[in-house]
Amino acid sequence: MNPWLLFIIPFASAAIIQLGLKRSAMASSLLSTLSVVATFVIACTLLGSDQSDSWTWVKAGSFELNIGYNLDQLATGMMIVVTGIGMLVHIFSLGYMKTDSAKARYFGCLSMFMFSMTGIVLASNFAMMFIFWELVGLSSYLLIGHWYHKDTAADAAKKAFLSNRIGDFGFMIGILMLWRITGTVVFADMDGSALGNVCSCLAGAAILLTFCGAVGKSAQLPLHIWLPDAMEGPTPVSALIHAATMVAAGVYMMARLFLSLGVTPENVEILSYAPQVIAWTGGITSLVAALMATQQNDIKKILAYSTLSQLGYMVMAVGLIAPEAGMFHLYTHAWFKALLFLGSGAVIYACHHEQDIWKMGGLLKKMPVTAITFLVGTLALTAVPFTAGFYSKEEILYAAKGTPLFYLAAFVALLTTFYMLRLFIVAFLGKPREHGAKEAKEVAPIMSLPLILLAIMAFAAPHISQIFPVPTEWGFHFKILPDLNSSVFWTSIGVFVTGAVAAFVVYSGKDKDPINIPLFRNKFYLDEIYQKLITICQDAVAAIIHLLDEFLIGVLLVGGATRSAQGVGNIFRRFAQNGSLSNYAYLMALGSVLVIYFTVFA
């Protein structure tokens, strides 16, 4: 199969929907779904192959930027994740968006997203990755703003795009610096040893600036604010873009970078101080997000913060020079987080768009399939042994072992168990609290089918090593049977049990939240602080500059020039242009005399 088809099919689908099928919702949804099924099949056939191809995008003299693909285990494995989850989300959307008035636009944007994400995954060079990096940003913008007539959705979309733009600002500088340091933007030609030839501060800066892109896209501190707001988009979108694939692109990019530079724990000093900064950014993000998650009431917000927290985990792993652990966690997390989001989507759908978990309750009996699959996802996220999440989290804990980050990661794991079980207990156990939850009934098979498949993957994922998006170069092996003698295993069990017990004790049978920590509930007031900062640093400065522009340039410079011209003119008008004929004659004579003097005598 030609890998270009992976680009062409979703792009064609998006283009056809935008150009021709706008009015036919049914046709466009089917076209979009078929396109993603086709790409999934192609992605499966391409597993394990290592082709590459490219065409010249721009060329100026000897300088060239190409659009091309480069298949390796990292890319093909990631493609399976993207197209696989994409396919299930498309199918789920057929049910979830059945009555939406802008279904065609929705599916068009989904196809657009699949196209862009494919570009990131298969990109053969940084310039191309940046192109598609921005394009996923666009698709995410469009999909978050799907219900753009709601102010909150429109604002959230804008916020997401702008936060990403700030990250991309650094990303672009990083790409440019790496381009000059390594002499190329093509992944296959990059050589990490070049980093050793420049001053270490510069090498570290280049890596960190590139990491800025990941900070924006993977919503790490301090640019994490857009991801919870992005939950304004339709829930399947949250599952696909804002949980499983796009937000993980930052981690993927860093893994791709480390792979291209050939970073290993042995030669890590070429990266200078960058890894520590990356690891701590990830660690702090995971902690802060987990703390915020414990006090949220919106089912999607809880999942959003848990996504943030898990992304922090992955970034931390990358920073600890264990990108294989990060990628492995990305891979397992994609399946069960998509499951959780789609599950929450099913719940929201069944409860007539109620998202507050304190208004739900007792859903286990009303919608057993959803509830059980959701429980599977929860267990995977909380890293119960033999679930997918357990293995990957274990890998990260191993990587962190011996550093302070290990304790932080363990504490985050405890918090994860606590807030996820809080969500499950409050929403699915007990009695229905409100009208919506009472009337809830199991969703249609078209929506529960993806849930079941994803639930299977939440167990099966670690056993299908062919589709791991982990390059063979990294020599990644993990043991199916946990090592009973390792402290990591027992820590992991310990924090799970502690978290679970705490959640049951605090939340079992409660009708309202017994704990109230405003700091966590209000997200550390970061949104408010940013709002103030933007108002001061940007809007106020803009207003001042505008004023200065009008005053300095408009009034002083331009006005000054006008007034001085006018002044000089007035002087002449008064003395020379006074209407007296004899005066004119006199001046003319004077002029002639001067001319004669200068031509003849001077």
Added chain:
Amino acid sequence: MFEILPSLNEYLFASGLLFAIGLAGVIIRRNIIVIFMCLEMMLAAASLTLVAFSRFNMVGGLPDYDGQMLVFFIITVAAAEVAVGLAIIVSLYRARQTVNTDDLTSLRG
């Protein structure tokens, strides 16, 4: 026959004097007709210079007549110009009832 011909300098001096008087008249006087006459005087001064130069610029034993030719032109053109100029002054008087330049200040900027 013994005659003392005035030298070129004397001619030029006379013409310069004439020109200066004309210029002074143009600048000082207020009556537009007088100004006009002074202008003519300046023109005459210029003509005088030309004739003088012509007379004293001998080419092959004969004066260079180019200058004198030019003077004829000037006289003809000046006649035409006087006609037009006086006509303008007459119509100006009809329009403004004055020929005093102090009252004609519509050129003031």
Added chain:
Amino acid sequence: MLFALLLIPIVAAIAIFLGSPSRITALAAALANIIVAAFAITQGSCSVSFQVLENPNINLSLGLYDGMSVIMLILSVLVTLAAVYSGKCPEGREKLWFSSTLLIAAGAIGAFLATDVFFFYAFHELALIPTFLMIGMLGRGDRKAAAWKITIYLATGSIILLAGLLLAMGHLDSFAFSDLKAIPAEHQNTVALLLIIGFGTLVSLFPLHSWAAPAYACAPAPVSMLHAGVLKKFGLYGILRIGMEVAPEGMAHWLPWICVLLLGNIIWVGLVTLNQKRLDLMLGNSSVMHMGYIFLAIAALAANGDNEIAKPAAVLLMFAHGISIALLFSLSAMLEEKTGTLEIAQLGGLAKKAPAFAFLFGLAGMASIGLPGLANFAGEVMVFFAGFADWSPKDGLGWVQITTIIALWGVVLSAVYMLRAFRNIFQGPLVKKTSDACDICSCDVIPAYLLSAVLLIVGIYPQLILQFL
């Protein structure tokens, strides 16, 4: 052939003045121009020349001197067609409206086709007269002031430019482009300074930019489209074509100043743009801001004349910006027609009522903030690569690199103002002004679709344009 490109709009303008049906004639002329241009470009080199003056040696010579002329010609004819189609002419003023539009186009085409410095300059001046008339007589708002401002500004800039050109010509054999070469080093600094100020005024280089936004806001749509889209590129074209040829060392001498001023364009004017409350002023300022990126490429070229990326980057961005800003001005005129206002705060939720219009506007806006897949991104990204092309990582960052890094923040700024405007105009709930707006009918927006298609195609495959260089 090339004379035809120039004569068609002029003859059409005269015909319109003499009473031929204005809109149809103008459209026919613009279409004919596109066809002739396509012919001329595919046919390859065809240049004409006849002598106007022997001493100094001035020739009226037209030709596609190199790829830059070809690209600018494509830009001119495309925008001309869209400009003729756009905007709403007040009743009874069709003659002035369409003939002026065509004359501006003729001036622009002439300037880009001229292969002789004298006529290069003269054609640009030709375009200023109809610009002045159009803004002063058919503009909106404070049109008289805006018309005088742009005219005096541009005329002053042109005079300074003329001084620089004449000074340079004193050291050259003829006015022909092919005779341009570096002048003696001791004069380069002066010439470069005069050319930067002169051309800079025409391109609204900071701090000589204050004519642009009010003029574009007041001007009728075709004028702002043609001026911001095409005519403004004259200055950049001139610097690349003449400044870099006659005074390369002089340009390098002023490099720090160019860097500071272009950052003034990008950051200072970017912030000014952020604070605009009206869409037309915002677009006008944004066009000033984006000139900074092209100057960045020029700075990279000034720093090192061997920079291979800088010139293609500048030309590509000139092309892309011309198309996108023309599209935006055309759409903003349509918006005003629909809703009666361009105050951003008075609008809202328009996408519900006019989805096709919102799509077009979104596309144009996204293009102007440099979204990949649209032409501007290709230009911008090449500019950034050009800025770093000379950097050797062993040394610290140079002027151009630091400027590039700061300039990149402009990408964030432009996203902020464009998305804010889009969000406030098209998203959110409907408000009074938009509640009875209707969507565009497809015949109104043929030129908009044309320009969007160009943006998309060039964005996806920039080699299409770059191949000419």
